[in-house]
Amino acid sequence: MTQNNTALITGASSGIGRELAIQFADGGNDVVLVARSEDKLRELATEIESQFGQRATVITKDLSRPESVDQLCDELTHKSLTVDTLVNNAGFGALGKFAELSADRQTDMVMVNVVALTRLTRRLLPSMLQQNRGGVLNVGSIAAYQAGPNMAVYYATKAYVLSFTEGLREELSGTSLHVTCLEPGPTESGFGEDSGMGKLEMFSSTTMTAKAVARAGYEGYMKNEDVVIPGWKNRLMVTSAGFLPRIATRKLVGKMQSA
Numbered sequence: 001m002t003q004n005n006t007a008l009i010t011g012a013s014s015g016i017g018r019e020l021a022i023q024f025a026d027g028g029n030d031v032v033l034v035a036r037s038e039d040k041l042r043e044l045a046t047e048i049e050s051q052f053g054q055r056a057t058v059i060t061k062d063l064s065r066p067e068s069v070d071q072l073c074d075e076l077t078h079k080s081l082t083v084d085t086l087v088n089n090a091g092f093g094a095l096g097k098f099a100e101l102s103a104d105r106q107t108d109m110v111m112v113n114v115v116a117l118t119r120l121t122r123r124l125l126p127s128m129l130q131q132n133r134g135g136v137l138n139v140g141s142i143a144a145y146q147a148g149p150n151m152a153v154y155y156a157t158k159a160y161v162l163s164f165t166e167g168l169r170e171e172l173s174g175t176s177l178h179v180t181c182l183e184p185g186p187t188e189s190g191f192g193e194d195s196g197m198g199k200l201e202m203f204s205s206t207t208m209t210a211k212a213v214a215r216a217g218y219e220g221y222m223k224n225e226d227v228v229i230p231g232w233k234n235r236l237m238v239t240s241a242g243f244l245p246r247i248a249t250r251k252l253v254g255k256m257q258s259a
């Protein structure tokens with residue numbers, strides 16, 4: 001009996017993660033859905049099982065908790081689940097000055113966007129290497145390419161995601177594993193309202209759908225592309241930023257993000 005490929009998607013309860021879970025299920029993968037909102041995950045699991053006939057397992061976790069990744073891995077072992085593809089998508093942001101935003105929210109952001117992503121990758125990579133198949137799709141942001149005044153921690157976490165993914169990709173270049181960083185720009189999801197960015201002109205005037213972003217990410221991962229930036233406007237923004245000195249891009253972003 002051949003075992004189905006299994007993709008674990010963090011932040012699968014909403015937005016881009018939800019759509020990525022659907023893409024992977026549509027592509028013939030069983031899925032493990034991880035986030036805090038159990039009801040939303042169960043609803044998605046039912047939809048995936050009836051629409052695509054793939055197994056969908058729900059694991060509820062708060063990834064800002066330091067013990068959450070090890071608990072998640074214990075649950076995978078307990079359920080005899082081997083993960084082939086890890087999609088590190090869970091993440092959030094917060095618009096505001098570093099000194100004014102709460103310390104807890106900003107350190108939780110580092111825990112979810114950086115620490116959980118790193119630990120989960122480290123915990124799940126050995127079995128991928130052993131089987132020499134599968135890989136990692138990390139969800140970063142076009143925020144990775146410059147500093148972000150009035151959202152300094154979020155931009156820094158996404159710079160980490162890009163740098164980590166590129167470094168890991170190079171380390172694994174002699175294997176069959178795929179390693180891809182999906183770098184969305186403004187996207188219709190819960191992120192805009194939750195972070196406060198949704199009210200900014202720079203955000204609301206250029207949004208893409210979560211489905212289109214997820215489709216580009218899934219296809220790029222399947223082709224083992226290193227970086228996927230969905231949408232020509234986002235690609236233009238990143239390319240232009242590359243021509244400007246960092247002091248200029250951060251001043252520009254600071255101006256656009258001043259409420």
Ligand SMILES: NC(=O)c1ccc[n+]([C@@H]2O[C@H](COP(=O)([O-])OP(=O)(O)OC[C@H]3O[C@@H](n4cnc5c(N)ncnc54)[C@H](OP(=O)(O)O)[C@@H]3O)[C@@H](O)[C@H]2O)c1
Binds near residue numbers: 013015038142190
């Ligand atoms: N939307 C954009 O404009 C945009 C642009 C660039 C990059 N991104 C990135 O895309 C990724 C997905 O965001 P989205 O746009 O789809 O936003 P979203 O609709 O708000 O989804 C965020 C997901 O992350 C999960 N999550 C948040 N905190 C968590 C925690 N403590 N533990 C476990 N799961 C947690 C949420 O689930 P629960 O609340 O159920 O836990 C939800 O499923 C993020 O990494 C974000 O930084 C988004």
